[in-house]
Amino acid sequence: MALVLGIESSCDETAAALVTSDRRIVAQRIASQDDAHAPYGGVVPEIAARAHVERLAPMIGAVLADAGVTLADCDAIAATAGPGLIGGVMVGLVSAKALAMASNAPLIAVNHLEGHALSPRLADPALGFPYILLLVSGGHCQILRVEGVGRYRRLATTIDDALGEAFDKTAKILGLGFPGGPAVERLAMEGDPAAVPLPRPLVGSGEPHFSFAGLKSAVLRAKESGRFRDADIAASFQQAAVDCVTDRLRIALAATEPAPALVVAGGVAANSTVRAVLEGLARAHEMRFVAPPPALCTDNAAMIAWAGCERLMMAQFRPDPLEIAARPRWPLDPQAEPARGAGVKA
Ligand code: KG4
Ligand code: ZN
Helix, strand or coil: CCEEEEEECCCCEEEEEEEECCCCEEEEEEEECHHHHHHHCCCCHHHHHHHHHHHHHHHHHHHHHHHCCCHHHCCEEEEEEECCCHHHHHHHHHHHHHHHHHHCCCEEEEEHHHHHHHHHHHHCCCCCCCEEEEEECCCCEEEEEEEECCEEEEEECECCCCHHHHHHHHHHHCCCCCCCHHHHHHHHCCCCCCCCCCCCCCCCCCCCCECCHHHHHHHHHHHHHCCCCHHHHHHHHHHHHHHHHHHHHHHHHHHCCCCCEEEEECHHHHCHHHHHHHHHHHHHCCCEEECCCHHHHCCCCHHHHHHHHHHHCCCCCCCCCCCCCCCCCCCCCCCCCCCCCCCCCC
16 A cells, blocks of 8 residues: 655645545645635736745645654655646646655656546546546546556547636626636526527537637627626526537547546536536446546645556556656647647647
8 A cells, every 4th residue: 555645736726635545535735726816817827836835835744744644654756747837837846856855755747637537536446447538627628538547548629718718717707706617607506508599619510629719709798798697698608518518528439439437527527517417428328427526626636646646556657757847738648639720729
């Protein structure tokens, strides 16, 4: 049994966690910076990096104390090394390097997306490879075939906005503040999902890619028209978004070899409508549906520690060199070609 310390600092959550290879989250702490970024309506990279600097070291000390262990008890130090806001990633990765050096424990540089992609296996011991993964967060929107640790085939990506980004922009248009996803979900509960006619971009297209920019513009026009209740706009947006997701997943599932499980991860996986719709889709395809508990869906350090455990347990495990660099971009499937029509974000 191995104990891994995980560090996450790629966006606006500072987090540290201790996780064992037999799937116990021994201790974890997470500090959101929502209040610091709220006045700007989005994450300000410089503010985020400074907040990570202030919070991370005491947080790691607190997590070790919570668990009643010391650095010497850790079998590896895992930290997000990208993709993300580079200042924040550097804070976490440099801290991990220092701890690895001081304790002689191996350093594991984790791809943040791999943290999300493997997080369902932390929550569900029965989830084996391969599985089809919908990875939906604030910065990413992909369908992946997860064949094993470090083996990801991208089946689809977004040609413009990520799904979480669409939720955040809808929240901004409706004046719901930041971060927007949970606020849109709450307001949508009081609205009629059929009240506002909204487009379903790319639905019906033969390739399984996503697009949400047109949906966001339509939400803006609906709001500016003054003809609709905010709750109806929120509910209709959420409905259009899940319609896009199901259609795109159907195309992706038809194009790949069958897999026993459909899995969702990333911040948007915390959305109960998204989860319910995916559960139905999985049933229709005779697949098992797996979604981590909401707290494991949004950014956290347990998923980074777990990805570290998964790597550490591999027969061919090799620690990362202390010189390894933080990466603002780091695709899970380097072989994947850019989606046709993709903008700079994809
Ligand atoms: O994975 P995550 O915490 O950070 C990134 O790696 O991006 O995802 C954050 C995203 C945000 O866009 C947020 O609005 C969205 O996930 N989100 C939600 C919900 N909770 C978080 N979107 C819809 N419904 C939710 N309940
Ligand atoms: Zn994330």
